Amino acid sequence: MDHLVISALGADRPGIVDRLSQAVLENGCNVADSRMTVLGGEFAIILLISGNWNTISKVEQQLPKLGQELELTITQKRTDHQGNSSPSLSYMVEVISIDQPGIVHHLANFFSARSINIQELNTSSYAAAHTGTPMFSLHMTVNVPVETHIATLRDQFLEFCEGQNLDAVIEPLKI
Template identity: 60%
Template sequence: MATQKTFLVLSALGEDHPGIVDRLSKAILDQGCSIEDSRMTVLGGDFAAILLIEGKWNTLAKVENVLPELERQLGLTITSKRTGERERSGNNIPYAVDVVAMDHPGIVHNLAGFFADRGINIEDMATNTYAAAHTGTPMFAVHMTVGIPADTHIATLREEFMDYCDGLNLDAVLEPLKA
């Protein structure tokens, strides 16, 4: 009988400086746990991280116990929450969504609304702004992974999505996620 894994989701936010990832990962390893999944980046002048830490219930408790000292030493705000394994829905098909447009407010909200209205879950999302080559025009890019229910007619969804994006002057692609 397979035992269910136990996890701790940890989020950390604070002023960026060298050594944060080293100190966080060492503290997790020292308590007998491992980082199973993570997203870390610098946003503005701040470091931001979300980590999924795997361990036995007692080793996760050790990680929880060292968090206040890590907060103090690293100048971070750290929160954590216990969680279990993700229940996989066998009827969702992963698709990649890429959108690029001239930057303006509401792009993420509009895309999120399109998928929410159709019962499609956004499972991962990254956005960034940049200056267009040659013109310097402010641009906005979104990359998402969505879980599309298997009973969805993909050609119809793709057509609706492309029409929706055309109406908002967004260049978009919706395609199966390549493993």
């Protein structure tokens, strides 16, 4: 089984997911994993598709034409579909704060400095009820190496967040 990562970006409108998934299916491939969102007025999607080498090749050949048709910027890259190479435990991180520059960078740096991989990251901004204060929300899944002492990590993380004036939680991911 071969794998291809496809990313596409363009103006949001109905039918984009329908047309992309139709192209994958018609060429004998399968959507193995995907992320889709609208940011501002732009639609963004990342797909991991699977198929044998010739069906993946058919999709690759069709993507430039599909990009023009849908007015999307499309990139593609072959990849291996493999899990984490080192044993790890998945943890969920949630942060809420008054919006301020640098929150994502500071959190990413905290985990990177401890060799903890960020598996997924979602953020949003919103106005607080009643006051309208600009607020920031982050949801992250991280893969913590099994040799990491979790209680120490949790203490360091909460101390770090307190210093940054972030309200945060880190707990095992419940699947």
